[in-house]
Amino acid sequence: xxxxxxxxxxxxxxxxxxxxxxxxxxxxxxxxxxxxxxxxxxxxxxxxxxxxxxxxxxxxxxxxxxxxxxxxxxxxxxxxxxxxxxxxxxxxxxxxxxxxxxxxxxxxxxxxxxxxxxxxxxxxxxxxxxxxxxxxxxxxxxxxxxxxxxxxxxxxxxxxxxxxxxxxxxxxxxxxxxxx
Numbered sequence: 001x002x003x004x005x006x007x008x009x010x011x012x013x014x015x016x017x018x019x020x021x022x023x024x025x026x027x028x029x030x031x032x033x034x035x036x037x038x039x040x041x042x043x044x045x046x047x048x049x050x051x052x053x054x055x056x057x058x059x060x061x062x063x064x065x066x067x068x069x070x071x072x073x074x075x076x077x078x079x080x081x082x083x084x085x086x087x088x089x090x091x092x093x094x095x096x097x098x099x100x101x102x103x104x105x106x107x108x109x110x111x112x113x114x115x116x117x118x119x120x121x122x123x124x125x126x127x128x129x130x131x132x133x134x135x136x137x138x139x140x141x142x143x144x145x146x147x148x149x150x151x152x153x154x155x156x157x158x159x160x161x162x163x164x165x166x167x168x169x170x171x172x173x174x175x176x177x178x179x180x
Contacts, residue, residue: 012079016086027087034080035096041070042103045129072100073131081140091151094144097137098156102163103130104137106171 019027077100084093141148148157
């Protein structure tokens with residue numbers, strides 16, 4: 001592992017140790033802020049990616065601060081979940097994962113059936129703001145299954161799953177050129 005990865009891990013651990021010393025109200029304030037920032041960044045990146053793909057622009061305005069390409073990867077999500085776990089905000093962690101579920105790109109190694117025995121690879125997923133793998137997200141979500149059951153988040157799980165299926169079906173129709 002390189003020095004940068006080790007340094008980041010060390011920073012996260014020291015931040016976690018500092019968070020453990022805070023009062024519960026302060027911890028909750030930090031987790032609410034963290035979730036708000038993550039949601040804003042993901043939504044703004046999605047919005048900007050949609051604008052770029054809508055107008056088929058291959059260039060980005062240098063003066064546009066919102067055009068910075070930020071993507072939520074597995075390392076970032078792991079750090080966020082770690083900090084939220086240190087703050088003992090497990091319900092918010094589960095809700096964040098459920099919110100991310102429909103935003104996760106489909107498996108890039110899979111092929112999609114697009115008609116009569118014609119297999120097509122899925123389109124490029126570079127416009128996604130969330131680069132967390134589906135398996136990673138589901139594995140992370142599984143860690144919170146007792147929290148989901150205890151806090152009666154089953155309806156949210158079902159809703160997130162249905163939004164995920166709808167997203168997958170919509171992307172498959174765009175790839176194969178089929179009309180609904």
